[in-house]
Amino acid sequence: MTTHASHQAAPTASAATSASGAAAPTAPTVPAAPTGNKPDSGKSLYGGKGSRRITVRDIAAAKERGEKWPMLTAYDAMTASVFDEAGIPVLLVGDSMGNCHLGYESTVPVTMDEITILAAAVVRGTKRALIVGDLPFGAYQEGPVQALRSATRLIKEAGVGAVKLEGGERSADQIELLVRSGIPVMAHIGLTPQSVNAFGGYPVQGRGEEAAQQLLRDAKAAQDAGAFAVVLELVPAELAAEATRSLHIPTVGIGAGVECDAQVLVWTDMAGLTSGRVPRFVKQYAQLRETLGEAARAFADDVIGSTYPAPEHAFH
Template sequence: MAGYLTTDKKKITSTQFIAMKRAGEKISMLTAYDYTTAGIIDRAGIDGILVGDSASNVMAGHADTLPITLDEMIYHARSVAKAVKHALVVCDMPFGSYQISREEGIRNAVRVMKETGVDALKIEGGAEMADTIKGIVDAGIPVMGHLGLTPQSINKLGGYGLRAKDEAEAERLLADARKLEAAGCFGITLEKVPAALAAKVTKTVGCATIGIGAGNETDGQILVYADMLGMTQAFRPKFLRVYADLSAVMTDAVGHYINDVKTKDFPSATESY
């Protein structure tokens, strides 16, 4: 299966996520919402980039993902897709764009694909969304599902706590995963669920599982880039590993720039025309 490994710099497709699962290679994913950041992440060799509706928080400053619109997601997704040469680009379908009806969900999914150039879409929900997902897949669009903590349903769930802790909810999640696979999903994001349950889902379904706060036995992992690079300071959940402190680096650089401007050190003679 060497042709599907991350040493192969050809464009990754949704079918290759499944092939990577079968080959036992872990799948790496991060979010991105703009051209410049997406290009950096892609050149680093990431397998997949999610244009997440978390742009609502990271880019727009909203408290949750609900306010972001379809037009705004299309803008972010188009910007990311232009930058990416290697990774699979997945775009979140935002709240309200697919829940009203199967037909509207398919129509909006087609619009996103036509107007952005992304490779696949992600949709939250289990059995209740399976028919809509099947319609979108039947239209020729790869779909990644999303189970566990589903942020678009945060008001219904009552908070951002761990999901599927009890046996009944765990069994429902496992059944939902099977239904998403049957509907044609190539992957399923598992967010904030017990590691043992995520491992069971991963062994049960043939599609790739991508974890966030779901332990180490999923087929891959995803984090929000601004969180793992230390750009956000207040958000420090248990599942987050911070790989850099860009907030400090950027603050320091801006401080030096301010000082250089105030003291007339910048621009110098060599930096002037």
């Protein structure tokens, strides 16, 4: 997803097609919820309490009752625990970590090793939120078998409850095999930031009749393949609203207007930790960069002035 310098790069169309050549699998089915894990239609996703993690069936139930919900990214146990305690129901371990956590210029260099390590930390730091792990660039473009191998690693080694991958029609085979194999999938269409090199930047997607119809086809393809939700990034608000009305799975907007079923932001953008210019769709709910800078300068002044550590901080 997009942060001030963060955008993920996706494959060209030829790279995204299945390399297997095998017959398309049968339509996926959503497994029945096990006993004691059924969605509770009387509980809201945001701020709710419970003794178990939120599941994709809870997400489906929220869509049925028209409940909107928030999603944030997270990349470490401590930050994730704060968001979990705040009641955020879904946390995305996004490859946006490339920009806002690992210091890369884009998300393209992010590896499965990096995603797996940080996703495991987020899982350990939370109790209730559904944790969704991104499949980074190069982890699923070869085809369904590679996608299954990568997603299985995130499920087994990191403990995430679902994975996210970019693409609608071009990734339908990957989504279908993952869902058939018991791995919930969140799709991502519109601006697919892993495609930064193909796009030549980060333009709004879906403008014009042909582009709009392609986005709607992508949304439908993701749903038909079995995705439990679809992210719409940098899409005209009217088009995102049409997609939301046409789908029975929830849409998660980022720069896609208010009519989506959910909204997601990169947490460092949301909290004002990002430096420089942020995208137009970002609302900053705090100014953590300024706050942390002030705290660091206050600490330094105390050290230089020999006022820290004070007697109450010392042992005798």
